[in-house]
Structures are given as structure tokens and as C-alpha cells.
Amino acid sequence: xxxxxxxxxxxxxxxxxxxxxxxxxxxxxxxxxxxxxxxxxxxxxxxxxxxxxxxxxxxxxxxxxxxxxxxxxxxxxxxxxxxxxxxxxxxxxxxxxxxxxxxxxxxxxxxxxxxxxxxxxxxxxxxxxxxxxxxxxxxxxxxxxxxxxxxxxxxxxxxxxxxxxxxxxxxxxxxxxxxxxxxxxxxxxxxxxxxxxxxxxxxxxxxxxxxxxxxxxxxxxxxxxxxxxxxxxxxxxxxxxxxxxxxxxxxxxxxxxxxxxxxxxxxxxxxxxxxxxxxxxxxxxxxxxxxxxxxxxxxxxxxxxxxxxxxxxxxxxxxxxxxxxxxxxxxxxxxxxxxxxxxxxxxxxxxxxxxxxxxxxxxxxxxxxxxxxxxxxxxxxxxxxxxxxxxxxxxxxxxxxxxxxxxxxxxxxxxxxxxxxxxxxxxxxxxxxxxx
Numbered sequence: 001x002x003x004x005x006x007x008x009x010x011x012x013x014x015x016x017x018x019x020x021x022x023x024x025x026x027x028x029x030x031x032x033x034x035x036x037x038x039x040x041x042x043x044x045x046x047x048x049x050x051x052x053x054x055x056x057x058x059x060x061x062x063x064x065x066x067x068x069x070x071x072x073x074x075x076x077x078x079x080x081x082x083x084x085x086x087x088x089x090x091x092x093x094x095x096x097x098x099x100x101x102x103x104x105x106x107x108x109x110x111x112x113x114x115x116x117x118x119x120x121x122x123x124x125x126x127x128x129x130x131x132x133x134x135x136x137x138x139x140x141x142x143x144x145x146x147x148x149x150x151x152x153x154x155x156x157x158x159x160x161x162x163x164x165x166x167x168x169x170x171x172x173x174x175x176x177x178x179x180x181x182x183x184x185x186x187x188x189x190x191x192x193x194x195x196x197x198x199x200x201x202x203x204x205x206x207x208x209x210x211x212x213x214x215x216x217x218x219x220x221x222x223x224x225x226x227x228x229x230x231x232x233x234x235x236x237x238x239x240x241x242x243x244x245x246x247x248x249x250x251x252x253x254x255x256x257x258x259x260x261x262x263x264x265x266x267x268x269x270x271x272x273x274x275x276x277x278x279x280x281x282x283x284x285x286x287x288x289x290x291x292x293x294x295x296x297x298x299x300x301x302x303x304x305x306x307x308x309x310x311x312x313x314x315x316x317x318x319x320x321x322x323x324x325x326x327x328x329x330x331x332x333x334x335x336x337x338x339x340x341x342x343x344x345x346x347x348x349x350x351x352x353x354x355x356x357x358x359x360x361x362x363x364x365x366x367x368x369x370x371x372x373x374x375x376x377x378x379x380x381x382x383x384x385x386x387x388x389x390x391x392x393x394x395x396x397x398x399x400x401x402x403x404x405x406x407x408x409x410x411x412x413x414x415x416x417x418x419x420x421x422x423x424x425x426x427x428x429x430x431x432x433x434x435x436x
Contacts, residue, residue, distance in 0.1 A: 012262045015200060017226045018181075018208040020110060021266070022356040023346045024056035025299070026212070027307045030274055031060060031091050032075070033319050034309055036326045040096040044103050051107050053312060053335065054342030057210060058104055059184045061274065062114045063087055063097060067121020070152045073322020078114070079186060080121040080152045084170040094178070101179055110181040112210055113174055117167055118190040119145055119153040126166075127154075133163045145190065158192050168199050175206050188213035188220060196224035212268065218261055227266035230303055232256070234270060237297060240389040241290030241429075246369045247389060254360060257302060264355040269303035271295055272311065274321070289429050292337060293387050296431045297372070299341040300385045302360050304353050312338050344410050348435055350381040363403045367394045371426065375403055382436040383410075384418065388426040396424045407434035 027050060035042035050058070062078035065086040072080075075090070087094045101111045120126060122142070126133055135155040137143040142154040156163050174180050182203070188196065196213075200223060203209045213225040220228055236249035257267060270276075271287055271294045287294045298305040310319070314332035319325050345351045350358040358376040363384070365373050370390035376383045384403045388394050398404075399420060407416045410433040424432065 012222055013264045014223050015204070015226070016208070017264065017266065017354060018110075018210050020056065021210055021226060021304075022352050022354070024110075024353065025054060025305045025307065025342050025345065026057040026059055026268065027053075027055035027309070028059045028273055029061065029309050030319065031063070032078070033325050033327055038090060038324065038326070040092040040100040044100045047103055047107055047109065051109060053307070053339055054346065055307060056109055057181075058109055058111045059212070060111060060113055062116055062186075063091060064116075065089070067123045067152065069122035071322075072152050073320075075322055075324065077152055077322060079116050081116050082121045082124050084167075085173065098178055105179070110210065112182040112184055112212065113180050114186060115171065115183040116186045117156070117195075118187050119150070119155045121152065122154055126156075130162070130166075133157055133160060133166075145187075158195055164195050164198070167195075168202055171199055172202060172206065175203055175209060181207075182210035182212070182226075184212040184214065185225075186214050188225070189215035189217055193219055193224065196220065197222075200224045218265065221261070221265045227268050227304060230257075230267040230269050233267065233303065234276075237271070237294045238287065240372075241287040241294055247372055250372060250389075251362075254302070254362075258359060263359065266354045267303040268306050269298040269301065270306035270308070271298060272308045273306060274308065274319075289391065290389060292334075293389055293429045293431055295334075295337065296341065296385070296433070297387055299345055300351055300376070300383060300433055301374070302357070302376075305342075305345075307338060340411060344433065344435070348381040348383055350376040350378050350383050361402060363398055363400050366397045370394050371396050373398065373403070377402075384434040385431070386424070386426070387431040388429060391428045393428060394426045396426055398422060405436065407436060409433070410435045 029043060031040065031043055032038045062081060064084060065082040065088050066076040066078060067080040067082045087097055104111050133156055135143050135157045144150045144153055145155055158164060171183065200211060211225045212227045213220045214229055216229050216231045233253050236253045239249045240247055271291060310327040312332065312335035313327065313329050314334045315327055319327070349356070358378045360374045360376055363373040363375055365371050371386060371388050371394050373386040384407060386396065398418065404419045407418065408414070409416050416434055418434065
């Protein structure tokens, strides 16, 4: 080894993202509420619509049988798993699930399952078969996850190799037997990272998988997960759309994202999901009139956008989490917005995910506390985006030459020139997306 070899950069990411994730958007399906029937078969009828919407990865919330002991509500939480090898009869049969996956694949979409590895229901079969696999509290009793209001579950003990083997084999089963394409892993940070690292190796021996961690930590990207939650992005955009007088939290997020996370880390950007919907009130309460601005940034900015079922139908009510509460499906301008934006994302390589897309470059403007502007550009495409994150009209100018040029307004489909004399009057919460 020459002296210089010691100083060469070492790649941090040691996994390969599936090629099909480069332009992808992800869509979360709460099977119970997705249709009046609440079944895989009924959800399957929506696949053509979802394909037209522009989503690629379908995330099914937990499909397993739900525990009865200490159940919350009438139907219980899908995150209280009674048997990791079961299918919740509320949703249909194993064959129904296989048919859903096969139909999604035929349409060019991919399916990941929600996986709850940290804990089980109190009446999971493992409680009787392997009570020694569970963590105990100071009294010697089974223990729910500490500090959380999760009395319907108890924690597994990942210091035991047998627990790791069982859980790994269960994860392998659904990929090899049902042909799912990966997992969204619930509270992934509560489970040891070295467990996930090994799981990824074993799953990739079957086929390329996509792994999403419900967590926000760089170390999970190195050997296990393709994507983590951008919780801090959500908080920053929420601050920008709910009376904040500065965009500083957004600048902090994107600075950290660029400097602390390697470029090929995928981050999931979202304006709602089942957690926010279930616990924090109505669907769009967090963003108010700025919800469209938030959605635009989630798609044209860095990150993979998530759509939570019902957003495209303009759903503004809280969905019950432990009871039956079907989404009311209807045509809505929000669906039209998503279709146009996702089509734009796929057509412009600068907007692709991770290492396939381009970094965001901040474009200073004369209203830095209200207007967020940036360029994403590579040798094929250039996208200049400007978003007014304020309830007031803004007169906006740009001096940096990087954004100057001849464009087409992607949403208005009209030519536009940007130079040192350009001044835009931007209405409250409005946005412009310009493409070369």
C-alpha cells in the first residue's frame, strides 16, 4: 500500500439501491381504510389509478393478524402483530396478497410490507413458545416499549441470537414466497443496526430489495437501508407554513442533508403519513394554506416523495386508527397536482433520487425570509424552483447567474426568461417550476 492509499475516500454506502428506485415516488396504503371493503382484492382495483397518478413503490401497512389481548379500540393497531407468518383475515387471504403483488408487478410497480420487528402483540405465538425471547421490566414482567403509550405490545430481546434468526427467516419468507420487494421497518432505530445490516445481506441474495427505515439516522444507510424518514424536513416545512417568520429551519435541514448524508442516501419527504394523520389531527392541519407549497418542495427538492392514501382525493379529515373509517374517493385538484409533479419528476433527470439526480443549489433572492429558491441541474436537465412560503404577496428578484436562462414554466407550459432584470410578483403560497 502506498502512503497515499491511506488517504483515499472510502465509500460510506455499501449497498446498491434497486435501479427501479431512481425516479420513484412512494405511496402508503392503509388497507383497512383504503376501500369500503378494506381488502387486498378491493385495493387491487385501484392499481391502474395509482399507476396513472405516477407512484412506483406501494407500501402496505402491516398485513399480519392483529393481537387481541390489550387491543386498542375495536379492531386494534396493525402494529400489534400476533403472527409474523399470518395474513390478517380482515384483509383477505395469502393468495389475495400474492395476487395483489403480482398485479402490481405486471403494472410496473413494486410492493413493500410494513414490518414490526421491535415488538409483538401480547398474544403473539412466540409468547407461549419462547417467553425467554422477550425483554422484562424490573418486576420480571413483559415490558411494552418504555416511555411510549404502547400498552398493546411487548418488546423482543435482540441480544439473543435466536430472536435475530427467527425474525430474519420471517423477513426472508415474504420476499421469497410472496415476492414482495422490500420493507418499511417500523421504529427501525429501536432495533440494533447490526441486525438490519445482516438482514439486508440475506434479502439481497434473493433479489434486489428496497428498505425504508422509520428513523432518521445516517448509520442506517451504510449497510441496511436505502431510505430513512426526513422527519426534520417535515418539521422545517411545517414551521415555514404555520406562521414562521424565517426559512432558517429549511436551510438547516438542507445543509445537514448535503454535508452529513452522502449523496446516495435517500430521504423520504412527506406532508403527512399515518402517524401524523393518526395522532396530530386532520390531514393538512400542519400546513394550512401552504400545503401545496409543501407538496411541491417534497417532489422537486431532494428526496423521495411520499403520498399518503387519500391525499390525492383531497381528504382533510382524520382517519380513525383502530376502527373502520374508509376514505371517500373523489376527483380533486390535489390529485391533478400530484400527477403533474410526478410526471415532471420522471421526465427530468435532475429531479431523480439520490446519486441519479442533482444536488439542490441555493439561489439567493431579495425575500430570503419568505421565498425559497434553488436550482437542480446536470448535463441533461436544469430545474429552477421558487416557492413563496408566506401568506403575503412577494416581489422577487434574483441576482445569481446560475438561475439565469431560457426556460419553460412546467405547470403553465409557457416560455420564460430569467436574467438580472427579472422581477416576479408571487402570490401567497404560490410557486414556479421552470425547466430547460
